[in-house]
Amino acid sequence: MPDLKDHYDVVVVGAGLSGIDAGYRLQTMCPGRDYVILEARHGLGGTWDLFKYPGVRSDSDMYTLGFPFEPWTGDKSIADAADILDYLKSTAAKYGIDEHISYDSKLTDADWSSEDAVWTLTVQTAGGAREVTANFVYMCSGYYNYEQGYTPEFPGREDFTGQVVHPQFWPEDLDVKGKDVVVIGSGATAVTLVPSLVELGARPTMLQRSPSYVIAQPDRDGSAAKLRKRLSAERAHSIIRWRYVLATQGFYQFCRRMPKTAKKALRKATESQLKGSGVGIENFQPKYNPWDERLCVVPRGDLFKALREHTADIVTDTIDRWTPEGVKLSSGRVLPADIIVTATGLNMLAAGGAQLTVDGEKVDFGERYIYRGMMVEGVPNAAICIGYTNASWTLRADLSAQYFCKFVNHVSTSGSAYGYPTAHEAMRSRPAIDLQSGYVQRSIADFPKQGDRRPWFLRQNYVLDNRDTKRADLTQDMTYVAVGDVRTPNGDLHPSSGAA
Secondary structure: OOOOOOEEEEEEEOOOHHHHHHHHHHHHHOOOOOEEEEOOOOOOOOHHHHOOOOOOEOOOOHHHHOOOOOOOOOOEOOOEHHHHHHHHHHHHHHOOHHHHEEOOOEEEEEEEEOOOOEEEEEEEEOOEEEEEEEEEEEEOOOOEEEEEEOOOOOOOHHHOOOEEEOHHHOOOOOOOOOOEEEEEOOOHHHHHHHHHHHHOOOEEEEEEOOOOOEEEEOOEOHHHHHHHHHOOHHHHHHHHHHHHHHHHHHHHHHHHHOHHHHHHHHHHHHHHHHOOOOOOHHHHOOOOOEOOEOOEEEEOOHHHHHHHOOOOEEEEOOEEEEEOOEEEEOOOOEEEOOEEEEOOOEEEOHHHHOEEEEOOEEOOHHHOEEEOOOEEOOOOOEEEOOOOOOOOHHHHHHHHHHHHHHHHHHHHHOOEEEEEEOOOOOOOOEEOOOOOOHHHHOOHHHOOEEOOOOOOOOOOOHHHHHHHHHHOOOOOOEEEEEOOOOOOHHHHOOOOOOOO
């Protein structure tokens, strides 16, 4: 691990998928730039290093979740966390990116000075607080709070005599064999946990207030394996990746444009999976349209298999209160529990919780527009990586990293000291993360908003975004300040943004 220096050309925050991708792009597109990746935890991997609950896996195919420059060659298209973490570690080592990672280094404050054209970063390290300066900052810490999960208040929780576990902090020594486990939740974590708990010998019941759409999908792709045998790894990877891109985007567009037909198709597929289980289709029929919230993928249909074999159960009801023996439902039924797992979601956190200031004024993300899905109005020489919600995170992350590198190079070649997005007027806005999921709605006001025109809105479409990233005009709605000049971005914010 490198010792932190006093100054870097570029500071990347976070050593997960996005941060490793950013390191590669900086090395290949900005080869003369000195950079460091600040990682708050003890190791790289982000989500895939943090979560340890049974069965944790990707809910996107690895051909698009993996990097475009490093083909995924694993057997599974829906991969386990351990395999994903190994992939990230080997990629970081192969390209020397791991040599740029400073672990146990948490960014707490980032202060921009237009007079000096530099960011001053406060970094908490094992040895105490450090100040580091940088010309550019790229936030790649995702949007989850890694230190705190979300658990609502449950009446009677203090009466429960068993063990309570949140998946984000799963105890390594938790023994579930032979125990009744109630998993509260209906999202990706819950549908992953239930069949995994069955394999560990537990008797799990998935308790949901309302259903989610759940899709069974193979975890291996035979055609991909055949292509890899016939073609080079790079060529095969490109073909397979684009096949998954187009299939995923096509299904998303189908769901959004023809929601009634999509509902019928999903219902038919689910009914087929539930045959012989005795479980009613109402447990998998949400009130919302497909892709109002993210769909859950179960590889090999393992959740449905557990239901058909009657080794797991699913209940749709609301909670009256917790009791010493388990959970009492509004219907009066009591679910016995030795362990209750609160798979009730995550908390979102903009910029990893770091406080940004520009020329002494705090940046309120919720009052700012987001530019090209990554830069924030009035924030110089900085970007935030936000991946897709309807496809693999990495697809968008890699496009953002490429654009960020182009921006870094443009600042230099244009004779500028810094640049920042400028929205010249207020626009109709909507959330940058346009999902109705509870974890999004709880925190969306703390994130930048998207506008109603290019380049201020997000399309959630990799095919179009990939094209536009290559053709992007780096000067559109941007203000660049020449070396030696000073211009405060706070004076260029749109009128309703809270500028002084």
